[in-house]
Amino acid sequence: YWPQLAESDFDHIGEGDGRGFNVNIPLNKTGLKNADYMYIFFNIILPIAYEYDPDLVLVSAGYDLALGCPEGEMKVTPDTFAHLTHYLKGLANGKVMVLLEGGYCIDTLAESAAWTLRSLLGDPCSPLQACANPDLTVKKTVACCKNVLKDYWQSLRIDLTEKSQVWIEEALHKRSLNKLATNENRPKQYDLTPTLIIDRTEEQSKKLQQDIKRAIELAPHQKPLERGPTLLVYDELMKKFSVGNHCERPGRIVAIWKGLKSRGLDQRCTMIPSRHATKDEILLVHTNRFYDDLETTKTQTKKELQKREGVSRSVDYTNEVFDNALLAAGSCLNMVDAIMTDKGRNGFAIIRPPGHHAHSGMDYGFCYFNNVAICARYLQKNYNLQRILIVDFDYHMGDGVKDVFYEDPGVLYISLHCNDAFPPNEGHPKDSGKDKGLGFNVNIGWLNFVDPPAVDADYINAFHHVVLPMAYEFNPEFVLVCAGFDAAEGDRIGWGKLTACAYSQMTHMLLPLANGRVLEVLEGGYCLHQLNICGSACVATLLGDVPVRCSEDSAKYPQDDVSVRTIQMIKDIHRPYWSSLFTIPDQDDSEIDKLAENLQKTASIKN
Known part of the structure; x- marks a missing residue:
């Protein structure tokens, strides 16, 4: 997924004294939803952030993951950003600075920014729809991230991640098949005003507008302190x-x-x-x-x-x-x-x-x-x-x-x-x-x-x-x-x-x-x-x-003797009932064999 850099993958975690302090969570799929981002926050971002205990939180606020954005092609509803912002306010004595980056669907960009600001002001968050069944791709990525980062962050050792190795191998195999951006193959020049090509049918565009309208209607804005003190x-x-x-x-x-x-x-x-x-x-x-x-x-x-x-x-x-x-x-x-x-x-x-x-x-x-x-x-x-x-x-x-x-x-x-x-x-x-x-x-x-x-x-x-x-x-x-x-x-x-x-x-x-x-x-x-x-x-x-x-x-x-023993057991007991708990996907879901088979078919056709 863009920008097709090896350096943006999960295993590039920094060097020297900075090793473990560079956290990449690649989302190698479009169409991801609220549940996927909350899964990432609860499993990686918040545990690491609380252990790091920052003095200031800077947020590179790209709203191109919001529903309707043709650049990100994700399906995150605008009110989700209030929740993400609220949890970051628990750090650094609440010193959080949000800096605008991307976001190219005007309707959801405006709503997303408004919800972010409301959270900074202390207004209540709108209830999200149930965040269940995170995407398989996200589960694989989170498992890989935890495995390579656990030696540097005690809060990630709560989960046993040895079985993540199959997903690490799959990710590296996929990377070897993709054309990555390097200094040698980058274009010599880029358009200053690139045009987004939106390849949607009229029916798809109509449905998307309906989805955007519904997402905004499900999270109406209230006047400040309308709910009382x-x-x-x-x-x-x-x-x-x-x-x-x-x-x-x-x-x-x-x-x-x-x-x-x-x-x-x-x-x-x-x-x-x-x-x-x-x-x-x-x-x-x-x-x-x-x-x-x-x-x-x-x-x-x-x-x-x-x-x-x-x-x-x-x-x-x-x-x-x-x-x-x-x-x-x-x-x-x-x-x-x-x-x-x-x-x-x-x-x-x-x-x-x-x-x-x-x-x-x-x-x-x-x-x-x-x-x-x-x-x-x-x-x-x-x-x-x-x-x-x-x-x-x-x-x-x-x-x-x-x-x-x-x-x-x-x-x-x-x-x-x-x-x-x-x-x-x-x-x-x-x-x-x-x-x-x-x-x-x-x-x-x-x-x-x-x-x-x-x-x-x-x-x-x-x-x-x-x-x-x-x-x-x-x-x-x-x-x-x-x-x-x-x-x-x-x-x-x-x-x-x-x-x-x-x-x-x-x-x-x-x-x-x-x-x-x-x-x-x-x-x-x-x-x-x-x-x-x-x-x-x-x-x-x-x-x-x-x-x-x-x-x-x-x-x-x-503490290992308190948290690790107990929380591991809780997750094992309750995974059958709660899809949002950290899970390492079954090896049956591996795509390595399928990728190898497709590669052989492609080679035989060329020959």
Whole structure:
């Protein structure tokens, strides 16, 4: 493909000290689509860029890959450029400069540039159509690139690429058959104003114009901030439920609130009133029997409450727990309504008690009503949403959320957690759903979390390699986040070493999904200092501030004992369900034999 240079192929990766710093991703086919470019971004560009940690990002913005351009002949829709730009803004403290290069279809050039600018301004991205089934040619190229670059970039070693050798041989064989541009065979002069020859029939031109019109109509522009600001919900009444020196204490939400106020973030957000959930809303997830039983705690004596305490289930009771749990769930539902009616773009719910361990008929692990699960069922019932993504980055796996949606393909649940932590015997990577829900329960359960402890880079790379490819293929209409901060360094229960960087970056990476409809709901996190810092980092990112830069080594380099072991297993388990995960194509797809056969036929004809 143009410019027919050997130097533009995948194996030209630089020389000397610059070896590994020249990355060529040749696209040897026209007609490539959004899914192909997102596949390249998630598998090569973002992992390398985050590990490199640049001080400035320069974008050579050629829009000749946009739909309708006669030069590139690709089929990338204009709104895709907003997504690509957004992910680059996670680097270099947001210092991104976009410089116009090519682009020769006026309609899509204008739209593409507009979407790029909107992303730079912080406007929400338009949802892309599901990014599934990347082209075989792209899969081959990415496999070749990873194989030749993995010795220089730790983030590319997550995938085993030895089987890429067949595609390297095929690519080199193809190159040997093509006439490459060299100093010896280049034309002595070129036309200053070359004319693009567009060889299309009238019917083809008409269809192309229809495709362009449809692509533009599917991604309408909104007025700046038309979707509203970031929303917060917080109520001092949630401090009422308190059990002595318990780690799930009122000070948790106070720490987050104080952090927001001290940084002036609360003044930039819109407060949403709290409310109690109704019984019918709770029954969207929980059984009537469980609801009625928990309600009896309102009038029980201290002795009766102590008698019912579920030590084995890690739950405690007071006369306030029932109303407090209703207030937490109802406040989250108010946030859902506000986002769905465009009163806000996204939000953070500072609530307690947490909810992701609560099952339909049982409280469990500091959790009583499953706040996030109730929100998801509420969205399905009241807004008829068909695809809801739940991302859970709490140190512990949200077994309650998993059970509620275990057979539901309308909810994709992805949990990043310590595999050996509470709850016991839950959250192994092999546990992937049931029946119609098979493949929609994704457990990124770190197989080795404590020694060494997981760091920012492990979570960030899990997003690049697993969470984002699946999310873009699923194409959610709403994103719910079980925002637990107990994997942060210094937590009294979790054993991770995450910093505000990881939580900020994970939030940033979710924002292009679902037209920006993202609601983060507080789950765990028991170090007040980290709650203060990490909660503020998430809210600032929701507001559109530059995410915390990944400047420390712990944010750049994924660990072999943590990331490599686990992420490889996750991909192997879920490839049958998700075409967007990195795959080395089967050797049966090789064209070497076909090329050799064609070459022999050509030679015999000439003779």
